[in-house]
Amino acid sequence: MPKRKNTAIKPYKLKSGKKKYMFKLYLGIKGTKKIETTRRGFSSYEEADAVYKKMAAQNAQDFIKEKQMTFDELYQKWLPFYSRDVKESTLWKTETMYKTHLKDAFGNQYIDQITTAEIADYFLKLSAKYVNYKVLFWYMRRIFEYAIDINLLNRNPARASLLPKKTTVKKRRDTAHNFYSADEIKTFLTAAKNYSERSYVYFSILASTGMRKCEALALEWNDIEFNKHRIFIQRTTAYGENNTYITQLPKGNKKRYVPLDDKLASELKHYRTDLSDKLFHTANGDFLRPSKPDQWRKAIYAKETDLKRITIHGLRHTFATLLNQAGVNPKDVQAILGHTTIDLTLDVYTHSTAEGQEKARAEINKLF
Missing domain, CATH: 1.10.443.10 (Intergrase catalytic core)
Structure with a gap:
C-alpha cells in the first residue's frame, strides 16, 4: 500500500466498529478570528483527501462553516419556540422591535462571527437614543442562548456585563x-x-x-x-x-x-x-x-x-x-x-x- 502523505487525515471507528476518516484544517484569519474546521464521516482516505485539498485552496474570508447560519436565520428558527410561551401582543411587539433594530444591524451576519465587542458598541450607541434598549439586548441574548442549546455556538457573545447601565435619553415624564x-x-x-x-x-x-x-x-x-x-x-x-x-x-x-x-x-x-x-x-x-x-x-x-x-x-x-x-x-x-x-x-x-x-x-x- 502506498504511503499516505496527508497526515492531517486520521482514521477513527464508529461504535459499530466501522472505519471512517476525518481531518482538521486551519484556513487562516478572518477579521480577528482564527478559522479552523473539522470534517468527518468519510468512507475512505481518498475521499477525505479530495475534500481536504479543495478546502485548503479556499480563502478564509470566503469560508462558511457547515450548518452555519445568519442571525436572521437563527431568529426565525428561535421564534416558534418563543411564541409558545408569550401572548400574541407580546409576540407582535417582539417581532416589530426585531425588524426595526436587530435585523438591520445583525441579520445578515453569521452568528459565529458576531463578536462581543461589536454587540457592546451597538448597544452603547443604542442606549443614547432609545429608552427600551435593554429589552432588545435581552431578546438578543435569548436568541444566542437558543443557538447554544442546539449546539451551534459554544458561548454567548451577548455578555450582560457589557450592557450599558442607563440610557442617556431624557425621560419623557416625571x-x-x-x-x-x-x-x-x-x-x-x-x-x-x-x-x-x-x-x-x-x-x-x-x-x-x-x-x-x-x-x-x-x-x-x-x-x-x-x-x-x-x-x-x-x-x-x-x-x-x-x-x-x-x-x-x-x-x-x-x-x-x-x-x-x-x-x-x-x-x-x-x-x-x-x-x-x-x-x-x-x-x-x-x-x-x-x-x-x-x-x-x-x-x-x-x-x-x-x-x-x-x-x-x-x-x-x-x-x-x-x-x-x-x-x-x-x-x-x-x-x-x-x-x-x-x-x-x-x-x-x-x-x-x-x-x-x-x-x-x-x-x-x-x-x-
Whole structure:
C-alpha cells in the first residue's frame, strides 16, 4: 500500500466498529478570528483527501462553516419556540422591535462571527437614543442562548456585563408626580363629566378600581357584578399579529376581581343606554382603540387649563396612593392592582403626599 502523505487525515471507528476518516484544517484569519474546521464521516482516505485539498485552496474570508447560519436565520428558527410561551401582543411587539433594530444591524451576519465587542458598541450607541434598549439586548441574548442549546455556538457573545447601565435619553415624564391627590382627582372627574358622560364613566372606573387603561376598554356588561359589588377583570385589549386589534388575558395572564363602590355602580346603571355587550364601543360595536381615552384626556386639559396634567396610567398610581394613604392593607391593594409582588405596589405605585405627611405628623403628636 502506498504511503499516505496527508497526515492531517486520521482514521477513527464508529461504535459499530466501522472505519471512517476525518481531518482538521486551519484556513487562516478572518477579521480577528482564527478559522479552523473539522470534517468527518468519510468512507475512505481518498475521499477525505479530495475534500481536504479543495478546502485548503479556499480563502478564509470566503469560508462558511457547515450548518452555519445568519442571525436572521437563527431568529426565525428561535421564534416558534418563543411564541409558545408569550401572548400574541407580546409576540407582535417582539417581532416589530426585531425588524426595526436587530435585523438591520445583525441579520445578515453569521452568528459565529458576531463578536462581543461589536454587540457592546451597538448597544452603547443604542442606549443614547432609545429608552427600551435593554429589552432588545435581552431578546438578543435569548436568541444566542437558543443557538447554544442546539449546539451551534459554544458561548454567548451577548455578555450582560457589557450592557450599558442607563440610557442617556431624557425621560419623557416625571413619574414621581404622576398622580392626583384626593381633591385633585375630584376636580378632574368633574371636568370629565362636563366634557362627556362616556369619558367621565371611563375615568371614574380607572380612578376607583385601579384598572389598567386597556382592561377598562375591554370591559363587558356581564363583567359588572352589581349584586356582589365587584367587577371581574378577565381580558384586555391589545394589538396582535399583523397589527390586528384583539382581546387577551390581562397582564401576567391573571384574571382578578376589583371592588365596585356604590357611587360607581350608580353611575354605571345610569350610563347604559344601548344593548351592546361592551361598555365602551364604536358605532360598529367594536372595542374602542387605546388612542380614544387619550383624546378625551387631551380635550379635557385643553378645556380646563388649570388642571394638573398626568397620564392615564397616573390614575392607577392615584388609586394605589390614596388607598395606601387611607390605611388599606398593602396586600389588598396589591391584589386589586394585580401585581405579582408587594414591592412593585409599594415602591412604584404608592407615593408620598402632603396629606400623608400631615397624617404622619398627627400620629407622631399622639405618641409624644
